[in-house]
Amino acid sequence: MNNDIxxxxxxxxxxxxxxxxxxxxAVDNGADAVYIxxxxxxxxxxxxxxxxxxxxxxxxxxxxxxxxxxVFLALNTYPQAAGWKRWKQAVDLAQKLNVDALIAADMGVLxxxxxxxxxxxxxxxxQGSATNTESIRFYxxxxxxxxxxxxxxxxxxxxxxVAESSPVPLEVFxxxxxxxxxxxxxxxxxxxxxxSPNTFGACSPASAVQWQDTDNGLxxxxxxxxxxKYKADEPAAYPTLCKGRFEVSGNTYYAIEEPTSLNTxxxxxxLQSMGIAAIKIEGRQRSPAYVKQVTQVWRAALDxxxxxxxxxxxxxxxxxxxxxxxxxxxxxxxxxxxxxx
Amino acid sequence: xxxFYEKVAESKIDIVYLGETVCSKRKLLRRxxxxxxxxxxQGAGKEVVLSSMTLIEANSEMAALxxxxxxxxxxxxxxxISAVQLLKGKPFISGPAVNIYNPHSxxxxxxxxxxxxxxxxxLSKTALANMQNNKPRNIETEVMxxxxxxxxxxxxxxxxxxxxxxxxxxxxxxxxxPDGLLLRTQEHENFLVLNGIQTxxxxxxxxxxELDNLITMQVDVLRISPPSRHCIKIIDIFYNALNNxxxxxxxxxxxxxxMPEGGSCNGYWHGVSGMDNDSSPQEIKxx
Numbered sequence: 001m002n003n004d005i006x007x008x009x010x011x012x013x014x015x016x017x018x019x020x021x022x023x024x025x026a027v028d029n030g031a032d033a034v035y036i037x038x039x040x041x042x043x044x045x046x047x048x049x050x051x052x053x054x055x056x057x058x059x060x061x062x063x064x065x066x067x068x069x070x071v072f073l074a075l076n077t078y079p080q081a082a083g084w085k086r087w088k089q090a091v092d093l094a095q096k097l098n099v100d101a102l103i104a105a106d107m108g109v110l111x112x113x114x115x116x117x118x119x120x121x122x123x124x125x126x127q128g129s130a131t132n133t134e135s136i137r138f139y140x141x142x143x144x145x146x147x148x149x150x151x152x153x154x155x156x157x158x159x160x161x162v163a164e165s166s167p168v169p170l171e172v173f174x175x176x177x178x179x180x181x182x183x184x185x186x187x188x189x190x191x192x193x194x195x196s197p198n199t200f201g202a203c204s205p206a207s208a209v210q211w212q213d214t215d216n217g218l219x220x221x222x223x224x225x226x227x228x229k230y231k232a233d234e235p236a237a238y239p240t241l242c243k244g245r246f247e248v249s250g251n252t253y254y255a256i257e258e259p260t261s262l263n264t265x266x267x268x269x270x271l272q273s274m275g276i277a278a279i280k281i282e283g284r285q286r287s288p289a290y291v292k293q294v295t296q297v298w299r300a301a302l303d304x305x306x307x308x309x310x311x312x313x314x315x316x317x318x319x320x321x322x323x324x325x326x327x328x329x330x331x332x333x334x335x336x337x338x339x340x341x
Numbered sequence: 342x343x344x345f346y347e348k349v350a351e352s353k354i355d356i357v358y359l360g361e362t363v364c365s366k367r368k369l370l371r372r373x374x375x376x377x378x379x380x381x382x383q384g385a386g387k388e389v390v391l392s393s394m395t396l397i398e399a400n401s402e403m404a405a406l407x408x409x410x411x412x413x414x415x416x417x418x419x420x421x422i423s424a425v426q427l428l429k430g431k432p433f434i435s436g437p438a439v440n441i442y443n444p445h446s447x448x449x450x451x452x453x454x455x456x457x458x459x460x461x462x463x464l465s466k467t468a469l470a471n472m473q474n475n476k477p478r479n480i481e482t483e484v485m486x487x488x489x490x491x492x493x494x495x496x497x498x499x500x501x502x503x504x505x506x507x508x509x510x511x512x513x514x515x516x517x518x519p520d521g522l523l524l525r526t527q528e529h530e531n532f533l534v535l536n537g538i539q540t541x542x543x544x545x546x547x548x549x550x551e552l553d554n555l556i557t558m559q560v561d562v563l564r565i566s567p568p569s570r571h572c573i574k575i576i577d578i579f580y581n582a583l584n585n586x587x588x589x590x591x592x593x594x595x596x597x598x599x600m601p602e603g604g605s606c607n608g609y610w611h612g613v614s615g616m617d618n619d620s621s622p623q624e625i626k627x628x
Contacts, residue, residue, distance in 0.1 A: 078440055078442035078443070079442060079443050080442050080443055080464070080468045080471065081443050081444055081468065081471035081472065081475060082467070082468075082471060084443055084445070105440075106440065106442060106443070106445075106446060107440075107441075107445070107446040107449040107450070108442075108443045108444075108445025108446040108448075108449065109445075111445060111446075111448075111449050112445065129421075129422075129440070130422070131396060131397060131398050131421075132397045132398065132402075132403055132421075132423050133403075133423075134397075134403065134406075134422075134423035134426045134427055135397070135421060135422045135423040135426065137426050138422050138423070138425060138426040139422075141426075142449065153396070153398065153495060153496035154398055154496065155398075155496070158398050158399060161400060180495050180497060181493040181494060181495045181540070182396055182493075182494045182495065182496075184440060185395075185396075185438055185440075185493065185494050186492070186493040186494075187462065187463045187490070187492045187493060187615065188492050188493050188533075188540065190463045190609070190614070190615055191463075191490065191492050191542055191609075191614065191615035191616050192614055192615075192616060193614055194608070194612075194613045194614040194615075196463055198440065198442065198461075198463065199442075199463060223614060225526060225530070225532060225616075226526040226527055226528050226530070227526075228527075229527050242493075245527065246524045246525060246526060246527070246532065246533075247524070247525045247526070247527060247529070248503045248522055248523070248524050248525075248535065249503060249522060251503075252527060255499060255502070255503065255524050255535070256495075256497075256499060256540070257497075335496040335497070338507075338508075338509065339507050340497065341496045341497045341498065341507070341508045341509075
């Protein structure tokens, strides 16, 4: 791939749509594609009140397609034998609905889709844990995947190395909630609650959360495990279990990660010059207002970078907007920035 | 390290998995040392498997993986799908971090030379039973029955972070704590263990009371992930329980005494939270 900073690779903006209003604002505000999921455990945002049934999917896809925006369907959890039929039916429905790509992780699901519907475009989900070119090659050669979404664990240099040698274009996360662990290989949630992203499509599920008032403030728990303690004047975060304060060797601190969001807006020129195909915005569980604000900022940023990468500087207002919708009101470059590791 | 493997060679264990699977920086032994140990164990009648790294990111890690996968002498445990790709159809074993959640995935890997698979640790006995009923012929099944559970992998080294060190200058501080660093809640409850870039359960998964079920389900291999101490004793306890020299209840009591701090769990096996421990009496074989 071309490493020239003026390389005119146009990066696609992929926005989250947890429901029809979110889909519409993403389309209206400049998403090149939106990604959605069905209303069950076949996708990694299996939350109450979220996602699309068949009728809503038809409406959403029609709305997007009429406006030149693509729709990807996330089918990125791991079925077990007992639930296989649900995932198979979801692949069949995706084909029937004419989605522009299916985002899948499980080898069985990918195999079924590739064999049954050779014309259905497949993307390897971030839940597929492909962090290197040989893994990507496996999915490309076996299931003819056309794109891979990289886990949020590679440094910028490592992303560049994969981009150079990958048989298919790469999609990377640009903004949103940050998974600290390699996606698809984190069982922390099921260890505590019995439900994980792989098996159930949720991390630290709301049904296991307890907010407990105390004499000094608030405790947050996940299935009775204390995740964090807050003083009365301290803002409390959702108890995602890797983002609590724990004690290690006598010190109490964010032993795994702080409540923070990933934000790579400053890296756009480099990502563009590497030939990255698409930037993914996390947040199907967030509100249409979030989707609108974040889509607007990233549309403007991608356009500015495409116009003139050499003079591209993230606009202060963009940063403020992203900051205001970030987890813990803070952002990080995450693993892209080596010292974070 | 060499003394340890001499004892392993003399132990009752049938199969030994060798090599570093977590951090490419930990080079306690050189490749030739590992191969010498492998030959020594093979000479003692053990089946030897060379394990590959789980998270492959850097070019240097890929180069090491390529070198490992070019070894024709020993079977490889693929802990990342990249190893399967590099093995190009040669027989291999899939490790617990390779996501095989249904028979369809097992079929895909069988086409690539899979000989044995390890049940992902978050799957239950019900999931296993379904797999056993629908798996391709001649594929062996292995279940981890003892050890702290490997729960997550990250680019970040949590051990280095706990010492306020960057990963690139970690000073190999993880070697100070062979069983990892305990992470406790603010209520002092043992919760997780930090092992460099890997996060483990603080509780030790222990399925010794399920031996009868595992045998009935025709599981071929039981895996012990040993703590830094008592490895040979733990092997002996499982061996004696399998050969009916001890009743399972006695074996379980002995294991509890040897466990590292944190207690035991078996929740995943029962289809609930992995950290849960179901010790209901009906599950324990009456002596």
